[in-house]
Amino acid sequence: MPCIRTLGACLLLLSGSLSAAEPWSDLDAQIDQALPSVITLRHIIHQHPELGNREVDTSRRIAQRLRELGLEVQTGIAHTGVIGLLRGGLPGPVVAIRAELDALPLTEQTGLPYASTVRTRNPGNDLRNRDQEVGVMHACGHDAHMAMALGVAEVLAAHREQLPGTLKLIFQPAEEGPPLGEEGGARLMVQQGALQNPAPDVIFGLHVTAGKAGTFTLSRQRTTAAADTFVARIIGRQTHAAFPWTGIDPVPVAAQVILAWQTIPSRQSNLSLLPAPVISVGRIEAGDRHNIIPAEVRLEGSIRTVSDSQREDVLQRMSRTAKNIAEASGATAQVDYLPGGYRAGYNDTALVDRLLPVLEQVSTTPVQVDNGTYGADDFAEYARQVPGIFMRMGVTPAALEGQAVWPTHSPGFQVDDPSLAVGIRALSRMTLNYMGVAGENG
Ligand SMILES: [Zn+2]
Ligand SMILES: [Zn+2]
Structure with a gap:
């Protein structure tokens, strides 16, 4: 100066x-x-x-x-x-x-x-x-x-x-x-x-x-x-494992949802613009017994995103994916971020x-x-x-x-x-x- x-x-x-x-x-x-x-x-x-x-x-x-x-x-x-x-x-x-x-x-x-x-x-x-x-x-x-x-x-x-x-x-x-x-x-x-x-x-x-x-x-x-914890609930209807058609099995629905979520980073994110988000399911909880189809599957995991707008976009896509896959089987789904994320x-x-x-x-x-x-x-x-x-x-x-x-x-x-x-x-x-x-x- x-x-x-x-x-x-x-x-x-x-x-x-x-x-x-x-x-x-x-x-x-x-x-x-x-x-x-x-x-x-x-x-x-x-x-x-x-x-x-x-x-x-x-x-x-x-x-x-x-x-x-x-x-x-x-x-x-x-x-x-x-x-x-x-x-x-x-x-x-x-x-x-x-x-x-x-x-x-x-x-x-x-x-x-x-x-x-x-x-x-x-x-x-x-x-x-x-x-x-x-x-x-x-x-x-x-x-x-x-x-x-x-x-x-x-x-x-x-x-x-x-x-x-x-x-x-x-x-x-x-x-x-x-x-x-x-x-x-x-x-x-x-x-x-x-x-x-x-x-x-x-x-x-x-x-x-x-x-x-x-x-x-x-x-x-x-x-x-950004790091957020998510909780997803896939809700079906409980029944006997021998007669799955008498209920709604949320387990295969959860499996489809988990796999479909991976298309958000790989198929739905513009990789030439931003680093892709990371979606990791760290915990799957369902059922009480081998021969009872459970009423609900609870999925918990961590989402890493690189901007505020990507953070909101990923939650919206995960929610849409889970709800529509669940609906195809007659189940319902709810996906939420827990408060207090980074x-x-x-x-x-x-x-x-x-x-x-x-x-x-x-x-x-x-x-x-x-x-x-x-x-x-x-x-x-x-x-x-x-x-x-x-x-x-x-x-x-x-x-x-x-x-x-x-x-x-x-x-x-x-x-x-x-x-x-x-x-x-x-x-x-x-x-x-x-x-x-x-x-x-x-
Ligand atoms: Zn640390
Ligand atoms: Zn530290």
Whole structure:
């Protein structure tokens, strides 16, 4: 940008920007110094996982660490959410980083010394496992996200007087979905003001994933899919298995419906325009006994779509298909989305183009730019309000490379500890760059 002020003012601005950049020249060394305590904290959090909307101890631990680092702390947002504010000594933009507090109902099988042995009553976001005792594990890597966000806070707080802007750390509960009948997650955080006072100018989210440690993948636009749970009921009329013509058998109707649904992605979607939707039936329930034709078949599954309009279109097509096939046999059908689904998420293209070179500097291999994933994340709720970047970083420990992959949400998922430094480097450099601190190490 050309300087249109007086020469003196220009020199002042120049010297101001130089002094703003100077303290950040040892950022990498500071991150290396902070790493052991970041790793220790991750292990502690990993050993004490909590389910969505129940992250009481995790929330307390995060708030305590933020206070130790001298940040302003706000707690109790969307149940257990925590916000930390690091106000820099120099004026500048507000950059937000999102991390998640919740773990999953899984029994850990990593055999690590800090593996979780926690068991709890599952408040359940699914009727079937409700109230059962379950193992709890940070199998989605949210422990790593919290530790990295705190690492960023530590290194940026070390020179807060020279920080040209405000860092807002958002620790949200229930990313994996709140228990049935409760509200929670990013949507509730936004409703309760997480993006106000101060409003972020941009927001970053880093999600760990199975893959070569320290390598990044992101997209320029659509980044995560909408994920909806559907329930379909195919209703016939119960009768004796020997005399099917005396009733209406919903089982072959359900079989036809399941197959016909697959023609929605393969035959009814314009594949040259948009990635096809994914329709997966995960559960089929019918009948009580081998020689009784049941009255009803219940199908449950997951639908992944890439836009709001495709999401509505797929439900309408599934409903039409099920109803008409059912009608052909004299049965009836009803298809519904359950409330609380995830919306598709988008990265801000201009922001990605601006910060991609920063990410290239820290990624251990060239950054992969893809067209997004069919995975879902409620980070989408923030990025619909504020320009955002959601990126994925590989964290498979080198010792496990070449072995069968344990992805996130599996009992063997592991995080390579040294790669946390790469994540902290990425987030802190992106933050500083957006705040206008340029330079090799900025
Ligand atoms: Zn997850
Ligand atoms: Zn996750």
